[in-house]
Amino acid sequence: MKIVDAKVVVTSPGRNFVTLKITTDEGLTGLGDATLNGRELSVASYLQDHVIPLLIGTDPHRIEDTWQGLYRGAYWRRGPVTMAAIAAVDVALWDIKAKAAGLPLYQLLGGASRERVGTYGHASGTDIPELLDSVRARIAEGYPSIRIQTGVPGLKAVYGVHSTGHDGDAVAHQQARPMVEDWDTAAYMRHIPEVFEAVRNEFGPELPLLHDAHHRLTPIQAARVAKDLEPYRLFWLEDCTPAEDQEGLRLVRQHTTTPLAIGEVFNTVYDYQTLISEKLIDYVRSAVTHFGGVSPLKKLFDFAAQHQIKSGIHGPEDISPVGMAAAIHLDLAIHNFGIQEYSGYTQLTEEVFPHAYTFTNGYLHPGEAPGIGVELNEDLAAAHEYKAAYLPVNRLQDGTVHDW
Ligand code: GCO
Ligand code: MG
Secondary structure, X not given: OOEEEEEEXXXXXXXXXXXXXXXXXXXXXXXXXXXXXXXXXXXXXXXXXXXXXXXXXXXXXXXXXXXXXXXXXXXOOOOHHHHHHHHXXXXXXXXXXXXXXXXXXXXXXXXXOOOOEEEEEEEEEOOHHHHHHHHHHHHHXXXXXXXXXXXXXXXXXXXXXXXXXXXXOEOOEOOOOOOEEEEOHHHXXXXXXXXXXXXXXXXXXXXXXXXXXXXXXXXXXXXXXXXXXXXXXXXXXXXXXXXXXXXXXXXXXXXXXXXXXXXXXXXXXXXXXXXXXXXXXXXXXXXXXXXXXXXHHHHHXXXXXXXXXXXXXXXXXXXXXXXXXXXHHHHHHOOOOOEEEOOOOOHHHHHHOOEOOEEEOOEEEOXXXXXXXXXXXXXXHHOOOXXXXXXXXXXXXXXXXXXX
16 A cells, blocks of 8 residues: 555634545545644644655555654654644554554554543633532533633633633634733632632532643642642642653652643653653643654553553643544553543534544543544535634733743
8 A cells, every 4th residue: 555645634613723634545544633722834834845745655554664754754853843743644544554454443552441431521610609510511411520720819811711612621812913811820829729629518529620730830839739739639630830840740749649640742752751750640641643643652651551650631622533533542442541631622623523433421432433433524624714823821910921
């Protein structure tokens, strides 16, 4: 088999998605997700200008060799743009291989290790009463676990709340320049234990609760928050410190038994070397789409498994249904699965990307269609053109730029 064509489709059915479609001489096609929120066109160009010319004429079955060729062959390694582009190729080739075998991808990854994939959904509110309503709504939808985020008194806009889409996910605003959110770490640190207290009082001790600090705390602040939240038995505290400082997590770890999750902005195993080998975290958060694809993410999970660390694949709306499907196949197959983030998509996005995977009462299943089980409605995709959109930037009240 040979690759005879490959193209990049950029579409915006509400938000931007970048999809790679590879076609073979036998008529098999494969899809890969290359969406990088706010930097979509850079990945599209990387693929179009530098990767697709290398793919034409090659054997799509040689996934590992193609991956290594793209990773090592460029000389310049790692980084979100490069790794999103490589991820799209990797997933599209796995899609083709599994279709050629007539099997859903999870069968090629070792087969199912479980019957269904547990998820967490997003609950958010500008204040605590609104948050409690949102938690109630997620429970009614069947979500077994829930991430909670609230506004902080005195702040206008906070991650996961005011800049949110239909489900409390962060939205890239469709405008030429990023909007600005405000932040006050001390106010947040005073408020967050009250939020957990209210949610536990209302919903009891059993409901698994998660929280995302979105890289905003220093290690000592994160240690304080994680300790203050210990009585509420979190499922995890996510991204408590700026993720690039692996050593910072050592200090947090020394002070708390709150489980820690990190890694949605990571793109290679090297970002996790210290974190995993020293057991500084409990869940690895990388997405198939930003980590170079199914091949390296499977290796990461195997490395994590040796240290009793589990998966918690990043799955907000800015991962397309193609990237989500690839994640669900991995979730079903690996032994050290932890949880899958899933916030759903708008109706229009579902129509652009018809898929075999299902979401039923809070649990996902990849379905039995050969490949990853996602199609691309190219006409509908073409009817919704790219629109410039950016995530917010974060500033302290004196105007200083802060981590977002
Ligand atoms: C999450 C994330 C997202 C990010 C978004 C940025 O935990 O789901 O923090 O909501 O903010 O992926 O593009
Ligand atoms: Mg997050």
